[in-house]
Amino acid sequence: MSAHPSIDQLFSAASSVRPSPEVSAHCVSCPACSTTYHRLQHGARILDEARTAPVNVHWGALDAAILAEAESVARDLRGRSVRTLRPWQPWVASGLTLAVAAVALLAVRAHHRDGLTEHPVAHRERSLVPEAAPWSGAVLLSAGGASFRDAAGNRSLAAVTSVHQGATITTGAHGRGVVTVQPGWTLDLRAGTTVDLSQMREGTVTVALADGTVALQRGDGAAPTAEVSLHAGRWTVSDASSVTAAVIPGMVHVVVLGSAVTVTRDGGHVVRYTGPIVLDLPEAGAGADIETGVAARDPDALDATVLSPAGRLWPVPVTDPAATITAVGHGVFPSALETLRLASPLTLRARYPHGSSTLEVGTGHPTEWVRTVPVGGTQPTVVAGVSPGAGDTAPEISAREMSAHEAQATMRFRHCITVCQERGRCVGTLEGSVELNLGADGRVASVRVDPSAHDAETCIQHEAMFLAAYPTGLHAVRIPLR
Amino acid sequence: MAIKVSMLSSGIRTLDDLVSTDNDAPAYVSRARAGDSKAFQELYRTHRREVARLTARLLGPRGDVDDVIQEVFIQVFRSLSGFRGESRFTTWLHRVTVNVALMHIRAARSRPQLATEVPEDQPAPDDSPLDGAARNERLRALYRILDGISDKKRTVFILHDIEGVPATQVAAIVGIPVLTVRTRLFYGRREVYAAMAMDPTLESIAIDLQLSPAEGTSR
Numbered sequence: 001m002s003a004h005p006s007i008d009q010l011f012s013a014a015s016s017v018r019p020s021p022e023v024s025a026h027c028v029s030c031p032a033c034s035t036t037y038h039r040l041q042h043g044a045r046i047l048d049e050a051r052t053a054p055v056n057v058h059w060g061a062l063d064a065a066i067l068a069e070a071e072s073v074a075r076d077l078r079g080r081s082v083r084t085l086r087p088w089q090p091w092v093a094s095g096l097t098l099a100v101a102a103v104a105l106l107a108v109r110a111h112h113r114d115g116l117t118e119h120p121v122a123h124r125e126r127s128l129v130p131e132a133a134p135w136s137g138a139v140l141l142s143a144g145g146a147s148f149r150d151a152a153g154n155r156s157l158a159a160v161t162s163v164h165q166g167a168t169i170t171t172g173a174h175g176r177g178v179v180t181v182q183p184g185w186t187l188d189l190r191a192g193t194t195v196d197l198s199q200m201r202e203g204t205v206t207v208a209l210a211d212g213t214v215a216l217q218r219g220d221g222a223a224p225t226a227e228v229s230l231h232a233g234r235w236t237v238s239d240a241s242s243v244t245a246a247v248i249p250g251m252v253h254v255v256v257l258g259s260a261v262t263v264t265r266d267g268g269h270v271v272r273y274t275g276p277i278v279l280d281l282p283e284a285g286a287g288a289d290i291e292t293g294v295a296a297r298d299p300d301a302l303d304a305t306v307l308s309p310a311g312r313l314w315p316v317p318v319t320d321p322a323a324t325i326t327a328v329g330h331g332v333f334p335s336a337l338e339t340l341r342l343a344s345p346l347t348l349r350a351r352y353p354h355g356s357s358t359l360e361v362g363t364g365h366p367t368e369w370v371r372t373v374p375v376g377g378t379q380p381t382v383v384a385g386v387s388p389g390a391g392d393t394a395p396e397i398s399a400r401e402m403s404a405h406e407a408q409a410t411m412r413f414r415h416c417i418t419v420c421q422e423r424g425r426c427v428g429t430l431e432g433s434v435e436l437n438l439g440a441d442g443r444v445a446s447v448r449v450d451p452s453a454h455d456a457e458t459c460i461q462h463e464a465m466f467l468a469a470y471p472t473g474l475h476a477v478r479i480p481l482r
Numbered sequence: 483m484a485i486k487v488s489m490l491s492s493g494i495r496t497l498d499d500l501v502s503t504d505n506d507a508p509a510y511v512s513r514a515r516a517g518d519s520k521a522f523q524e525l526y527r528t529h530r531r532e533v534a535r536l537t538a539r540l541l542g543p544r545g546d547v548d549d550v551i552q553e554v555f556i557q558v559f560r561s562l563s564g565f566r567g568e569s570r571f572t573t574w575l576h577r578v579t580v581n582v583a584l585m586h587i588r589a590a591r592s593r594p595q596l597a598t599e600v601p602e603d604q605p606a607p608d609d610s611p612l613d614g615a616a617r618n619e620r621l622r623a624l625y626r627i628l629d630g631i632s633d634k635k636r637t638v639f640i641l642h643d644i645e646g647v648p649a650t651q652v653a654a655i656v657g658i659p660v661l662t663v664r665t666r667l668f669y670g671r672r673e674v675y676a677a678m679a680m681d682p683t684l685e686s687i688a689i690d691l692q693l694s695p696a697e698g699t700s701r
Contacts, residue, residue: 008675036679046621049617049621061548415560
């Protein structure tokens with residue numbers, strides 16, 4: 001062999017009990033190939049050894065842990081199989097219902113044909129679509145003085161557990177309230193806000209903002225049927241998945257997230273925008289046009305709008321006493337910031353400088369911090385989860401409890417990611433987080449998954465439904481994906 | 483091929499040998515899905531050793547084998563309801579094992595580690611402490627080389643050339659066509675052999691390993 005053998009040939013010879021004579025002959029005359037050959041020979045021996053290397057496992061402890069887990073999963077599956085309907089059961093139920101309806105219809109027709117109707121009654125026109133029954137919303141959070149007024153009078157929001165259409169909710173200068181207004185929809189009232197729950201039926205909800213700031217947010221899977229009525233009905237904003245509206249002198253400042261929004265003026269003129277977008281809706285003047293602010297997809301412009309000290313400083317973190325009950329140190333933002341964070345690919349951060357009660361909001365690299373006004377003069381407690389004051393509806397949750405909940409969620413979601421990767425999806429780098437919005441019962445009402453884990457979303461949504469209930473009114477929890 | 487000959491002669495139980503145990507798996511799987519804890523236990527007892535071996539091969543002398551085995555079985559138990567039986571249970575089990583081990587390796591890489599930090603040597607019961615330490619030293623050298631190639635090639639190389647899994651099964655476990663397995667194997671081997679050829683320490687740490695008479699004559 002005159003030419004140098006390839007590395008494969010050398011390895012093949014080095015790992016063989018009978019190396020080819022050509023390779024051996026070449027190595028005798030080629031010092032470089034000889035060196036390579038001998039290194040490969042030792043490498044091949046180590047590879048051989050690796051194939052038979054003993055596996056050291058502490059089976060005692062491992063068996064106990066895994067068998068306990070097996071028992072737990074089996075118990076869970078047994079419980080689930082009791083709760084879950086068999087696939088044919090809904091069909092049988094539907095069939096029976098249809099059969100009963102058909103028999104009843106035939107009976108009524110026969111009754112009419114036989115002329116047995118002796119007492120004709122006045123026929124009353126009815127809508128073909130029956131009006132949905134009023135929906136009762138749950139109070140998720142009441143803090144810092146929020147009141148509720150309905151036909152029964154004026155009460156503290158903390159004193160009621162549910163709200164109905166026709167009621168008015170008012171929050172004080174440092175108050176805050178969060179209620180569900182539809183399945184999957186939450187209405188977050190910030191300080192100094194008055195909202196009429198004009199209509200609250202399943203499938204339809206209209207809230208009229210008289211003063212202050214509200215955030216109306218739709219959870220995943222909820223119907224897009226909510227609208228916000230502004231300036232005494234002059235404007236309505238509908239079809240959006242998330243609307244934050246703040247009344248400021250002369251106009252209402254609206255931030256819309258989601259793909260589209262419909263804005264109606266005076267019940268007639270309809271404009272459809274592609275969101276996310278910031279809109280300023282003027283209070284008066286028939287000809288006054290909507291001022292379309294920066295598109296929220298332009299992060300720099302959005303940040304400028306939100307954070308500029310000279311401009312309209314976003315009122316929510318400024319006046320939001322709930323910042324004191326928000327786990328800033330735990331990565332959970334005040335919900336308004338959360339709304340903005342979702343709209344911006346930039347990272348919005350919040351912090352309390354040591355010894356200060358002033359919330360600071362920052363963005364960019366390096367982070368530029370903007371101070372908001374002091375939060376109710378109260379030194380915030382940076383805790384994991386909610387630590388509400390007296391009279392609040394949300395019970396306390398300790399850092400340890402929160403940590404346990406997060407560990408549980410992380411384990412379940414990690415499983416989803418693993419399965420997703422195992423099936424050849426979820427191939428990219430995972431980023432961001434899974435955001436859980438909690439319902440009144442502390443269970444997950446809706447889930448938002450970072451697009452990087454899109455392929456595991458169905459699994460994560462499913463797993464989230466089986467998380468233990470959070471003993472808190474905290475309505476957003478973030479589980480990092482990495 | 484020489485590698486295969488030496489592996490078979492060493493009497494290792496390859497994944498092909500597991501077909502017999504896999505035959506019972508569907509029954510256990512369906513019972514486990516219904517919440518039968520005995521079926522879970524049976525699945526674990528039947529497959530724990532092969533999962534341990536595969537995990538150890540994938541991780542190398544990193545340690546943490548116990549953690550990964552536990553994680554594998556937790557994942558398997560929890561996602562058993564999603565196993566549709568389109569592949570053999572063992573194939574699916576090994577796929578989960580590979581994925582969990584890879585995640586573990588990636589996580590370990592991203593953790594800051596002191597340069598001098600060396601995993602604790604755990605000699606096998608039959609080993610003298612010196613033998614165990616020397617073997618671990620050699621394995622660490624090998625896995626240092628393997629860590630130098632991409633995860634995809636590394637996985638295929640370990641499954642095929644160290645664990646002895648046939649290419650068709652590697653394809654099923656990793657979820658890629660057989661041709662891709664062969665391509666990755668081809669390039670993976672080249673990179674491993676090239677790294678071995680560049681590593682002057684192999685000779686000194688492998689000096690204790692017996693060379694066959696034929697090998698000794700080639701120098």
